[in-house]
Amino acid sequence: MTPEGTRWLSLDDLERTIESRDLDADGRVDVRVEYGADGLPARITEDVDGDGRAENVTRLEAGRVVSGQRDTDADGLPDLWIRRLSDGRLRHAADRDADGFADEVWIEGEP
Numbered sequence: 001m002t003p004e005g006t007r008w009l010s011l012d013d014l015e016r017t018i019e020s021r022d023l024d025a026d027g028r029v030d031v032r033v034e035y036g037a038d039g040l041p042a043r044i045t046e047d048v049d050g051d052g053r054a055e056n057v058t059r060l061e062a063g064r065v066v067s068g069q070r071d072t073d074a075d076g077l078p079d080l081w082i083r084r085l086s087d088g089r090l091r092h093a094a095d096r097d098a099d100g101f102a103d104e105v106w107i108e109g110e111p
Contacts, residue, residue, distance in 0.1 A: 005030070016042075028052055040060065049074065073098065 005023035012018055017035040021059040022028060029047065032054075040063040043087035045054035046084040053076055056065050069078035072103035081102065 024050065026050065 002065040005021050005025060007019065007021050008072065010018050010020070012034070013019045016037070017039075019035070020029045021031040021033075023030040025042055026049070030050070032045045033041050034043040041060050043060070044056075044058040045084075046056040047053060048055045048060075049092045051074070055074070057070075058080070063101075065084065067081070067083040070080040071078050071080070072080055075098065077098075077100060079098065081093045083091045085091055085107070089107055091107050092105065095101060096103045
């Protein structure tokens with residue numbers, strides 16, 4: 001086991017490399033990194049509470065984060081979304097009443 005936990009590599013049906021990590025040695029994947037054709041991470045999923053479901057999903061393009069979503073209330077559905085706009089600012093959206101739709105939207109740097 002490495003300092004980052006157990007780590008293994010595999011290929012999916014499209015022959016993309018997938019790196020899986022078990023950080024807490026419980027035998028389940030905690031972090032999964034899918035690499036794009038350019039060899040850089042394209043998608044990262046994280047199970048932060050150990051329930052076997054990914055709470056955080058991050059998408060990257062050319063190694064840069066372009067969007068993400070998070071399940072903050074452990075119901076298995078995302079309720080916080082973040083997307084990088086073309087000008088570099090971040091657009092946040094939150095579902096506060098668990099209906100699956102954003103109730104609140106704000107853009108970084110705007111009042």
